[in-house]
Amino acid sequence: MNVVVMGPPGAGKGTQAKLLAERHGLVHLSPGDLLREAVKEGTPLGLEAKAYMDRGSLVPDGLVIELMRARIRESGGARGLLFDGFPRTLAQADALDAMLSESGFALDMVVNVVLPEEEAIRRLTGRRVCRVCGANYHLEYRPPNAPGRCDLCGGELYQRSDDSEETARARFEVYRRQTEPLIAYYAARGLLRDVDGSGGVDEVAERLSRTLGLAG
Numbered sequence: 299m300n301v302v303v304m305g306p307p308g309a310g311k312g313t314q315a316k317l318l319a320e321r322h323g324l325v326h327l328s329p330g331d332l333l334r335e336a337v338k339e340g341t342p343l344g345l346e347a348k349a350y351m352d353r354g355s356l357v358p359d360g361l362v363i364e365l366m367r368a369r370i371r372e373s374g375g376a377r378g379l380l381f382d383g384f385p386r387t388l389a390q391a392d393a394l395d396a397m398l399s400e401s402g403f404a405l406d407m408v409v410n411v412v413l414p415e416e417e418a419i420r421r422l423t424g425r426r427v428c429r430v431c432g433a434n435y436h437l438e439y440r441p442p443n444a445p446g447r448c449d450l451c452g453g454e455l456y457q458r459s460d461d462s463e464e465t466a467r468a469r470f471e472v473y474r475r476q477t478e479p480l481i482a483y484y485a486a487r488g489l490l491r492d493v494d495g496s497g498g499v500d501e502v503a504e505r506l507s508r509t510l511g512l513a514g
């Protein structure tokens with residue numbers, strides 16, 4: 299099954315998509331993760347994307363669509379694709395349909411993780427990420443065992459530069475303006491399911507699995 303996980307920045311998309319992918323054998327495709335990797339490696343894509351990401355804007359559609367096209371092709375034959383943070387514009391949504399059908403696939407469901415803005419901002423500003431393995435923590439909600447160190451690999455934890463309160467709020471505005479219209483678009487196609495993103499990680503995971511019919 300091919301699923302889009304959408305919702306505002308900080309809703310818990312990445313956390314939940316990673317869990318769902320591990321538990322149900324789906325391929326997790328996150329343009330945010332791929333773009334940060336490209337920035338770290340200093341590739342031409344990374345050099346172009348960095349300025350947009352630093353100020354909380356969306357990276358131009360053309361770049362993101364080509365990045366995802368390559369990943370969808372590479373994952374041909376997988377049990378299912380789980381899109382996290384894609385599409386974020388109507389142009390990307392159209393491109394996703396076209397890319398999936400090129401590979402003989404279709405979109406089965408869009409889950410919209412719902413979380414109030416203030417809680418999303420708290421989650422973003424407290425987020426810490428492992429520099430080595432990319433694991434996700436939160437200073438208050440999911441603190442590491444040793445301050446500043448990843449429980450899984452011992453790597454250093456850092457704060458994403460776009461998780462400052464100012465940039466987090468700018469990203470929220472961008473979400474409202476450019477991404478929220480996709481909710482009505484997918485609802486009109488009968489693909490949308492709202493999932494409450496509040497509560498603990500396990501609680502939300504349980505709701506998501508049930509919604510997707512992937513219980514267990």
Ligand code: ADP
Binds near residue numbers: 305437
């Ligand atoms: P998104 O991918 O939607 O931007 P993340 O999955 O990275 O969001 O989560 C944002 C922050 O909130 C991270 O620090 C993460 O550890 C934390 N987080 C995720 N889900 C929950 C939850 N259900 N309760 C509390 N904190 C959470």
Ligand code: AMP
Binds near residue numbers: 333351356384
């Ligand atoms: P995320 O990791 O999903 O929070 O995304 C971090 C940043 O990457 C965003 O603020 C954008 O600058 C960029 N980005 C991620 N996904 C997309 C997308 N689908 N379209 C455009 N830009 C994106």
